Amino acid sequence: MALSLYPTAMKKRVSCIDIGTNTALLLIADLEPESGTILPVFHKQTILRLGKNVDAEKIIDQAALQRLIDCMVDYRRISDEYGSETTIAAGTSALRDAKNRAEVIAAVERPAEVTIQCISGQEEAELTFCGAVAGMNDLPELFTVIDIGGGSTEISMGSLEAIEKSVSIDIGSVRLTERFFSTLPPSHEEFAAAKAHINQLFTLNIIPFFAGRERIYGVAGTLTTIAQVSQGLKHFDALKVHNYPLQYQDVHAFLEKLKVSTLEEIIELGIPDGRADVITMGTLILHQFMRLLGVGKILVSIQGLRFGLAQKELLRLQGNV
Numbered sequence: 001m002a003l004s005l006y007p008t009a010m011k012k013r014v015s016c017i018d019i020g021t022n023t024a025l026l027l028i029a030d031l032e033p034e035s036g037t038i039l040p041v042f043h044k045q046t047i048l049r050l051g052k053n054v055d056a057e058k059i060i061d062q063a064a065l066q067r068l069i070d071c072m073v074d075y076r077r078i079s080d081e082y083g084s085e086t087t088i089a090a091g092t093s094a095l096r097d098a099k100n101r102a103e104v105i106a107a108v109e110r111p112a113e114v115t116i117q118c119i120s121g122q123e124e125a126e127l128t129f130c131g132a133v134a135g136m137n138d139l140p141e142l143f144t145v146i147d148i149g150g151g152s153t154e155i156s157m158g159s160l161e162a163i164e165k166s167v168s169i170d171i172g173s174v175r176l177t178e179r180f181f182s183t184l185p186p187s188h189e190e191f192a193a194a195k196a197h198i199n200q201l202f203t204l205n206i207i208p209f210f211a212g213r214e215r216i217y218g219v220a221g222t223l224t225t226i227a228q229v230s231q232g233l234k235h236f237d238a239l240k241v242h243n244y245p246l247q248y249q250d251v252h253a254f255l256e257k258l259k260v261s262t263l264e265e266i267i268e269l270g271i272p273d274g275r276a277d278v279i280t281m282g283t284l285i286l287h288q289f290m291r292l293l294g295v296g297k298i299l300v301s302i303q304g305l306r307f308g309l310a311q312k313e314l315l316r317l318q319g320n321v
Helices: 060-082 093-097 101-112 122-134 173-178 188-205 207-212 221-230 248-258 263-268 281-295 305-317
Strands: 012-017 025-033 036-047 086-091 116-118 143-148 152-158 162-169 216-219 244-247 299-301
Touching: 012 060, 012 305, 025 060, 025 305, 036 060, 036 305, 060 086, 060 101, 060 244, 086 093, 086 305, 093 101, 093 116, 093 122, 101 281, 122 143, 122 152, 122 216, 143 221, 143 281, 143 299, 152 207, 152 281, 162 188, 162 207, 162 248, 173 188, 173 281, 188 281, 207 248, 216 221, 221 244, 221 248, 221 281, 244 248, 248 281
Parallel strands: 012 086, 086 116, 143 216, 216 299
Antiparallel strands: 012 025, 025 036, 143 152, 152 162, 244 299
């Protein structure tokens, strides 16, 4: 009888944590090196607003730090309950921008026993690219992934074999809401200024991605929230949101509604507190990306950076990293 190269004992349960500007996402998954599969076991999302005022102050304040510590203690407890052998945590835009990131990482490590790695924008783009399509079939030769976060937007293009181009741009739903909007709805002048800024940065960066615009996947809260609302869902449904074809005309119609809506009216649409105040800007970023690139639809993926972290660990177990 032939022996398997990867014995069953090598199956490994890991916790992968994506610490973003607005949210912290936990994925607990079983990695199976023999089959090369990632089997999700548990998901959790916590709205942290870690990046509150970081764009202006370049500091993660004490209140945001405490929210992060509480969240990581909770994620450690859940990981222990599920029997995770390894915890991998990555901090993105807010942590990159914070002058006190070393102190923040140290402050979390003691009570939560979670070591956060602050990854570069390039690493974030590459990991998100891999995570967005992990486990998917029927992928074309060339495709693109966009990740609209709270502090930055990552765009990557390539194939299953290699990434050809990736970029991280400092436009995010939290960062630009704080910078441009003083009220909801924003004034005509505030909206126009934000739109001009987004157009300027996209125009400088997106030309290479015209080659991969035939199939685009979108990840993160802005995309999943718009996909939810577009289907008339008052609550998030992963099965209905994942792989949902989000049409440009739906994004446009949603933006037209948002730009004249108060925070209370936005919450009534089914958008959760903690995302409702930044969804107008997130939708504007998505709208301008689709318009400037001439994209008719984007396929929404509920996966992202945390799946990329899991994929990287799986490759390590297989001896490919």
